[in-house]
Amino acid sequence: MSLFEKRLLRAEARGLGSKLWRVSWIYVLLLCLLSAVGYVALYSAAGGSIRPYAGGHVLRFGFALLLMLGVAMVDIRFIARLAWLGYAAGVVLLAAVLRFGHVGNGARRWLAIGSFQWQPSEMMKIVLVLALAAWFRRASWERMGNPLFLIPPALAVLLPVALILKEPNLGTAVITATIGGTVFLGAGLRWWKVALLAGLLAIAAPIVYHHLHAYQKSRIEIFLHPERDPLGAGYNIIQSKIALGSGGVWGKGYLHGTQGRLDFLPEKQTDFIFTLLAEQFGLVGSYAVLGLLMLITFWGLYIGLRCQHQFGRLVALGLSTNFFCYVFVNLAMVMGLIPVGGVPLPLVSHGGSAMLMVMIGCGILMSVHVHRDAEFDDAAETG
């Protein structure tokens, strides 16, 4: 493509129509499909009824989809300028949640605005990605070798992670740190530093653990092993595994699951929604959903690879990792692989705030795609 043609494309991208044209509609279609899976699951969770979950799910998705497309139209350079502002707002909200938040499931992580409740940590993950991408967007490979340059963004990761840990919400804190670390990696963090960090963590964890008070240790034990809380999570996981496994290859058939028996799962419409699908549609159904989730995850990475500017690449990497973390943690949890709870399956689980945040993330991802060859003042600096 000649320079002239590129100019022409950029000029075109300024109009709303041309921007819409550049939206990756396949990606939008995948999201719609996933939301439809959610509708099907929630319809069965209510025992074959649109109320109370499935109907609201569709309405919320429609609204969130419009919001996503709206965000996709916003110029990525404008988003980059707002990144640190958003980060500051996220930290303030996290601090607010510690002070004023509602306690749900034993942790203080919900913030209410009117009747609308949400977790600022969901938003934090997105603004953290934006802030890190903004910091690294002009960093050359040589610059990335300078440890001093890496300290401020490392602190920017640790601050929200510490606040989330304090809620306490170990699971989300680990996810947030993972997402931050992935952006570092994409920006060109040296592999030996990654190895060093992993080694330090492996050494430090038992030492820190050893020096905790007994009650703190037991709290971490419950974090890591909720099945030791015999009143709650353990029972859910066992029942989830039975329902999932008993689905077999072909499943028990739609609306023929053992919902009655899942009545004791207090969160079957949120955290354990995948269990319902797997029970009713068997291995075939669960593989289909898994495949859909994989496609959406990798499409995000693909958007990053196609992007012409570093900011967009890093944002796409971080946001698709965010989506991946939701998916992996939720699925591994319902299969009894990891014990962390409280992470919904995006666009499938019941609940408006998580869906809204996921779709805003997808909107930013789409803005990266729409503005993939925007003229950015982010050429790599000299180290």
Next chain:
Amino acid sequence: MPRREQRRSSVFARRALVVGGVQLAAFGLLAERLWQMQVVDAGRYRTMANKNRISARLLAPERGRILDRFGLPLADNRQVWRASLIAGEARDVHATLDAFERIVGLTPAERRRIMRDLFQHRRFVPVTLRSFLTWEEMARIEVHAPELPGVAVDIGHSRVYPYGRLLAHTVGYVARPNQKDVRRDPQLALPGMRIGRTGMEAYGEARLRGTAGVEQLEVDALGRVVRRLDRQAGVAGKDLQLTLDAALHADLRAAMGEQTGAAVVLDATNGEVLAMVSTPSFDPSLFNQGVSQAQWNDWVTNERAPLQDRSTEGLYPPGSTFKPTVALAALKAGTITDKTTVFCPGYIDIGNKRFHCWLSGGHGKQDLHQAIQNSCDVFFYTVAMRTGIDRIATMAHALGLAAPLGFEVPGTQTGFIPTLEWARARHRLWTIGDTAVHGIGQGFTLLTPLALATMVARIASGRALLPRLVRDEVVRDAPMLDLDPKWLQAVRGGMWAVVNDPHGTGAAVKLDIPGVAMAGKTGTAQVVDVSQAQYRAGYDTAKWPWKLRPHGLFIAYAPYDAPRYATAVVIEHGNEGAASAAPVAKAVMERVLRRDPAQRGTPPGPTAMGTTAMGTTGAGKMGTAEAAAGEAAPAGVAAR
């Protein structure tokens, strides 16, 4: 700089592929797991899901026991059979309860309680329908199991107190946890879980409670257990060993007889509490199942307040038992020496008011030794005025009076001794007469029997001992008191004479053990002012209404030359301490001193209240223990 740009984008591409590869591997792991569960193990899961159900049953941990210093259980657990209901496993809770009512019987009050519990707990938490099932009831439930979906019979533990009301105050009692407790520790919602409310049951709650276990059962469609899949036993609570000697405690209780009051026996070498009695008492096992309103009203309206632990919460004017403290304060201040004498004509005029000595004819010339022996009030009015209330208070604190002792029993009172600063803060005019009155332990001073016992132990040992009830804590040697041994010896000599001089106020309680002497101090603390008119007319407090009679007190330690035990006895409204409290001290001292010295550190052999009586019900056991205590009381008490 396109080269830099190119390098950066190729680095990103490689990194993104690595991240994608990791994510792909993670998805592969999930897919493998799904394959394992839905294809390989599907049959097993289907069996569990379709033919059978998994029923997770929670196992309440066994509460730790409370033991005496020789390992005798003071609070123990007994196995009981219990019916509980898991709402999540009942098709219709009301139908199940109706059936249960028909088959076993339920009172409307029980049913209300059950409905409340069901409402408060999550659907898979078992709720107790009935504890203490009989064999017949159990058989009926088993036979009718198909009609009772969700109902299960299991073994639980019920708290029993082998010593019953004998140790109710110190050991304390447990009760059903309330909603606030459950919010703090959800496992308290388990049926049968109890929480310590008073005494050492409350103090030791954290270690006594334990951690719940879980049992996974395979249950058929009728709710019958097919087999047990898994059982995590939970962690039983740890035992709590006390310094109490249950046998000695029973002796002390027997010596108190029908009198209302409290008595404490300390090991004068290290502060360990060997016995601690408060009378009257109550049956602690009543709290386990919930106390009836009538019973509760009876307790709280009883003028002798059986629920109060007088040994740690009861506040009494110390009366003349305070005089050794005043003497030490004066010796330390240098306002007297052990040679100083005061002439007692039977009264002293301070300002325009006349203060009487208890002996209306007067004691004549008294030195410190005689003044303690005879409990001369005029001597101590005089000495107190010379020394001043603040120095007396400071000495009292140093001896453990009205000072924080860090004692384990919750609710332990510190007591109170006034100071000039306190009076100033209250805009109360403090006269020299007030100081004089406090010199004989009257006035505002209020102390617990525990504090008095601590004071005696400190005077006897010369060390700043702290009373302790928990056995296994590290014993550190208490620091020496900042007192000249000469002063202590002067006061100890006076206390020796109280009991061993034929003219001492406590001569009647001289020990009947050859070669072993007890040192002590009597006290009689007025609770109402005696008017001048009454005083002149001569009065007999024994004829007064109970509530107005003075308290009788006695403090003592023995043996005199090598102090081993210290005691304080307070008999509420017992008139003269020499007659009411002192015999109790004598009885318990003789009992503890007559034991074979070689056995002092080991259990005193099987007694009636030991392990033998434990199979019967709480009430029966209590009777046994009290009767045994009665038998064990030394003959000396009865004779007096």
